[in-house]
Amino acid sequence: MKIKVVKDYEEMSREAALFIEKNVRENPQLTLGLATGGTPLGTYRFLAQGHRERKMDYSRVTTFNLDEYVGLPKNHEHSYHSFMQKHLFSLVPFGRTYIPNGEAADLEEECIAYERLIEKEGPPDIQLLGIGSNGHIGFNEPGASFEGETHVETLAETTRKANARFFPSPEDVPKEAITMGIGSILKSRKILLLASGLRKNEAIRRLLKGEMDESFPASALYHHENVTLIVDEEAYGKGVEDIAE
Numbered sequence: 001m002k003i004k005v006v007k008d009y010e011e012m013s014r015e016a017a018l019f020i021e022k023n024v025r026e027n028p029q030l031t032l033g034l035a036t037g038g039t040p041l042g043t044y045r046f047l048a049q050g051h052r053e054r055k056m057d058y059s060r061v062t063t064f065n066l067d068e069y070v071g072l073p074k075n076h077e078h079s080y081h082s083f084m085q086k087h088l089f090s091l092v093p094f095g096r097t098y099i100p101n102g103e104a105a106d107l108e109e110e111c112i113a114y115e116r117l118i119e120k121e122g123p124p125d126i127q128l129l130g131i132g133s134n135g136h137i138g139f140n141e142p143g144a145s146f147e148g149e150t151h152v153e154t155l156a157e158t159t160r161k162a163n164a165r166f167f168p169s170p171e172d173v174p175k176e177a178i179t180m181g182i183g184s185i186l187k188s189r190k191i192l193l194l195a196s197g198l199r200k201n202e203a204i205r206r207l208l209k210g211e212m213d214e215s216f217p218a219s220a221l222y223h224h225e226n227v228t229l230i231v232d233e234e235a236y237g238k239g240v241e242d243i244a245e
């Protein structure tokens, strides 16, 4: 795991956007795995700026989102479809964009179809990831199999609580989501993991201990040979030994 410690959220976001831009310049037909939540918002802002000001071209890039809440219509203001539209897709034209359909009549079928799509079009050249304070990646909660494919996950109460800030009230946070599995995520060629703020400090400390355990989903990333962690000083914390290679 390569670890880059940066000053703050802004710097983390800029570094992440530069990482993606560099890879897109090298391969304009890249497949990009995307995340939602608070963590990647700044990265998307910088990607949009690069497109606007430096004419970065994403017209041949294909994107796959990690997850979507079950039961929210695509145009619901808190669906991840709406999130991506608002924060990235309306600002940067991509070739093709894919997000699981959380209101599919047959969710199992939807999961199988999404996994097939990733296999056909991908796997992602870069997978962008945030980390939950309980170590979740995508919506793979503690206990999720490291070999799992796209599936319906019951959200941990801590995750629902953390995401309540995006909803009018905590009860409005859906109880389930479709998420790419850890196995699907690990198929990506490169993984870019971002973490910022004190809220993530404990999760990063546990990750950097390097112990692989299904009770801590992000530790599966030690099974992958090309992971870059960009972490700010608050999330990295003091007294953590640098185990960067």
Ligand SMILES: O=P(O)(O)OC[C@H]1O[C@](O)(CO)[C@@H](O)[C@@H]1O
Binding pocket: 035, 036, 037, 038, 039, 040, 066, 067, 129, 130, 131, 132, 133, 136, 137, 138, 139
């Ligand atoms: O970025 P946040 O809002 O802290 O959430 C952590 C991670 O959990 C998720 O919301 C679950 O998908 C990710 O998108 C996100 O990066």
